[in-house]
Amino acid sequence: MSVDVLSSIKDSLVNLDMDKTIDFVRRAVELGFKPMDIINVLADGMRVVGVRYERGEYFVSDLIVASEIFKEVMSILEPLITRVGEVVRPFGRVVIGTVEGDVHDIGKNLVITMLRANGFEVIDLGVDVPPKRFVEAVKQHKPDIVGMSALLTSTMVNMKRVIEALEEEGLRSSVKVIVGGAPITEKFAREIGADAYGENAVIAVDICKKLVEELHRGK
Numbered sequence: 692m693s694v695d696v697l698s699s700i701k702d703s704l705v706n707l708d709m710d711k712t713i714d715f716v717r718r719a720v721e722l723g724f725k726p727m728d729i730i731n732v733l734a735d736g737m738r739v740v741g742v743r744y745e746r747g748e749y750f751v752s753d754l755i756v757a758s759e760i761f762k763e764v765m766s767i768l769e770p771l772i773t774r775v776g777e778v779v780r781p782f783g784r785v786v787i788g789t790v791e792g793d794v795h796d797i798g799k800n801l802v803i804t805m806l807r808a809n810g811f812e813v814i815d816l817g818v819d820v821p822p823k824r825f826v827e828a829v830k831q832h833k834p835d836i837v838g839m840s841a842l843l844t845s846t847m848v849n850m851k852r853v854i855e856a857l858e859e860e861g862l863r864s865s866v867k868v869i870v871g872g873a874p875i876t877e878k879f880a881r882e883i884g885a886d887a888y889g890e891n892a893v894i895a896v897d898i899c900k901k902l903v904e905e906l907h908r909g910k
């Protein structure tokens with residue numbers, strides 16, 4: 692039954708059934724599954740939706756429905772995650788956004804949820820964020836870390852433009868840069884001069900903690 696409920700969550704999302712997905716998520720919470728276990732199967736489901744879109748079985752309208760279901764479910768799970776992180780003093784400050792030309796924000800929002808739950812202060816610049824806006828935000832908020840998300844191969848190059856803009860303004864050494872998103876790799880992160888790559892929202896928290904320590908040690 693318990694494993695069934697997780698696969699039922701995934702199936703309902705893949706079949707774009709909002710009511711069933713919510714029902715199974717509530718059941719999984721009652722059964723004591725951790726929010727992250729549930730989020731992981733949902734993320735898996737989103738990948739399947741993406742594959743169906745790629746094969747021409749689903750349309751953009753279906754991607755929109757899937758993302759609406761994901762967001763609805765997150766409104767159930769988010770309070771369960773944030774309850775854990777009752778931290779008085781912020782661990783560090785992060786400015787984060789999805790790069791220019793890209794409106795995907797589910798993954799970024801998940802990273803934000805996990806960072807906040809673990810005591811980070813996060814300034815969310817939203818989606819389709821041009822390099823200039825990242826620069827302004829660094830000047831205004833003086834973060835420890837700049838985070839960038841990209842889901843499209845056509846927009847991942849814009850991460851490099853943000854790093855270049857930070858360099859031009861003499862701000863690059865004052866922050867650590869972490870990048871993530873489905874098409875991003877460790878190798879790409881290195882090539883564009885980022886300090887780190889985070890494969891998922893959970894890993895991102897540990898990496899950001901290390902980056903803050905490194906920044907304060909002057910590394």
Ligand code: B12
Nearest residue numbers: 741793794795796797798840843844871872873889891892
């Ligand atoms: C939902 C979705 C949409 C929704 C987005 C809604 C929203 N509010 O986000 C909508 C319908 C808007 C959409 C539009 C488009 N999409 Co779309 N979309 C998807 C889909 C199915 C799921 C993405 C998702 O939410 N995944 C779930 C989350 C949890 O995972 P994630 O984003 O990868 O995030 C995790 C990690 O990557 C990481 N992470 C993410 N960001 C960051 C940042 C940092 C700093 C760190 C450390 C980590 C990190 O942590 C996250 C959590 O663990 C993907 C399929 C896929 N395989 O990704 C396609 C996909 C990304 N889309 C695709 C395409 C082509 C498009 C469109 C061009 C379609 C069109 N013809 O209009 C448009 C582009 C719009 C634009 N300009 O941005 C392609 C991209 C192909 C490519 N290689 O470039 C994909 C891969 C589908 C496919 N297989 O063809 N899309």
